[in-house]
Amino acid sequence: YESDDRDGHYDGTSDVSDPEEHSGAAAEGGDNNSPSRAAVYDDTTDTDEYQSDLDPGVPRHPEAPTNADAPSAAATRKRRKRGRKQRGADDENGGNDDDEDDYEDASRSSMQAPDELLERAKRLAAKFAARRQWNNAMRQLVRQTALCVLVYGPQHFKYAEAYTELAKGYLDYKGPSFSQQAEEHAEHAKNILLGQQEAFDGAAVDVTGSGLAGSELTRLEFLKVSLVTYHTLGRAQSLLKKFPDAEQSLIKAEKVVQELSKLSIVKFDFLLEAKQKIWTSLAKISAKLNKPMASVSYYEQAIAACEKRYGKGSQELVPLYQGVGATEQSRPEFPNHEKAIEMYLKAHEIATAHAKGEFTEEAAGTARSLATAYAKCGDVAAQASAESYMQECLTACLQLHGPEHQSVCEAQDELAKLLIRADKIDEGARLLQENVKVKAKVHGDFSPQVLDSYRLLGSLWLSQGRLEKALQDLQRAFDIAEVLHGPGCRICRELQPTIDTVLKHPSMEGKQAGYEMKNRPRFNGIVARSSKPATGGSATTTGVYYEYEVVSGMFVRYVKGCS
Secondary structure (H helix, E strand, C coil), X not given: CCECCCCCCECCCCCCCCHHHHHHHHHHHCCCCCHHHHHHHCCCCCHHHHHHHHCCCCCCXXXXXXXXXXXXXXXXHHHXXXXXXXCCCCHHXXXXXXXXXXXXXXXXXXXXXXXXXXXXXXXXXXXXXXXXXXXXXXXXXXHHHHHHHHHCCCCCHHXXXXXXXXXXXXXXXXXXXXXXXXXXXXXXXXXXHHHHHXXXXXXXXXXXXXXXXXXXXXXXXXXXXXHHHHHHHXXXXXXXXXXXXXXXXXXXXXXXXXXXXXXXXXXXXXXXXXXXXXXXXXXXXXXXCCCHHHXXXXXXXXXXXXXXXXXXXXXXXXXXXHHHHHHHHCCCCCXXXXXXXXXXXXXXXXXXXXXXXXXXXXXHHHHHHHHHHHHCCCCHHHHHHHHHHHHHHHHHHHHHHCCCCHHHHHHHHHHHHHHHHCCCHHHHHHHHHHHXXXXXXXXXXXXXXXXXXXXXXHHHHHHCCCHHHHHHHHHHHHHHHHHHHCCCCHHHHHHHHHHHHHHCCHHHCCCHHHHHHHXXXXXXXXXXXXXXXXXXXXXXXXXXXXXXXXXXXXXXXXXXXXX
């Protein structure tokens, strides 16, 4: 395989190995100037020119090169290395000559047994995944699935394992947009496993081919495949928002873990890891299904398993504590803000302890969550704490990403809202105005983020009685909404009555004419206009051609021509 190491995409070459490896192998056992080597491995020369060396019965062309003219193995390697550099290949992603021994000759691979090709596909899939060459890794997973049915048969649990690995590849390598494919492959693997369940329950069939029929090792392999299959199926269904189905799949995975715990050869650390993953997934699904008590219970079990595995104060506890805090805040009837703050404080303490005085993404995230939790309490002391933690989050984001970054814009927005709620209007408005400029650079002038800022500023000025500023920002928001969503959109319908009310105020007299100019249609064809006939003349009709253009959120009219 020769792939583009910059993005990991397969470049469409056939399934052949890199000739460098075989050039080196031939050099060990023969002459470097061998005609057969030059004919097979040098793709810059015509192989027909060396046919006379391969077949003595064919006469040599007078101008054909001799064996001495054939490029050596070292020259071939250097040429290919230069070609990779020209394509921008990165040695870290697999462009080194040292890795060429990982690719087999196509002629030899075609003569290999399916089980050998299966092991090769597994090895290459792992190597491509480590290099972050996701397309190549997926290609090997597909090949691994096809070879498994040849080696083990269509009803073997190893075939189900291959489908499960393919489903995991779609989720991990391709992303949530391929959840449907992942669900289908995981369902197919589940059906294969259900067909093999009786054989394993009876413990009378050697389904692994290892001569260990009825042994714990046989059942262990089957249960491990079942565990990964149900967990992968639950992940895919959760991404597809099939939360009840996802919950049932994860409950089945939990039962598989209980069966695994009955086997004496299962390692305790493996059980803890499996329980932690399943309980964490079940906690998230329960929160989606509006089951806060069940969600908190699963989170607490996951925390206990994580503490046994990693110890108290480990960094793996941070997302679990944050999950408990979010669930306690999202209770529909009686949100428990005190417990939520307690959980967020634990997460923030662990994150800052592992940061060791430096700014980290994790510490910034926990500070923001803690500020949001304090803001929902409502009392004065909590508001002060919220401002303090949000300022800490903003400082960390500025140090990590610089002033022009999405996380900085979000933190500034949250801090400005906290200041406005604390009656610090001028300070909050100043921060919002500064943030609008940053948002325009990060997201663009006509973006939903800039639109939200102008709407908030307009409402803020309106509440303070500053009608001119309010009209200016509301009109900007109206223009941006019209460009983004079109005339008559929901946001325009919401803003139009407010703008009209502001214009009707006595202090806004004289500003309606300019506003009416802006409200004219964006595009106008021919506007027919009749003029009164002059004395002794005749009536004439004038057609004026207009063209409109959006300049800085305002409509500018140009006269194209008259007739």
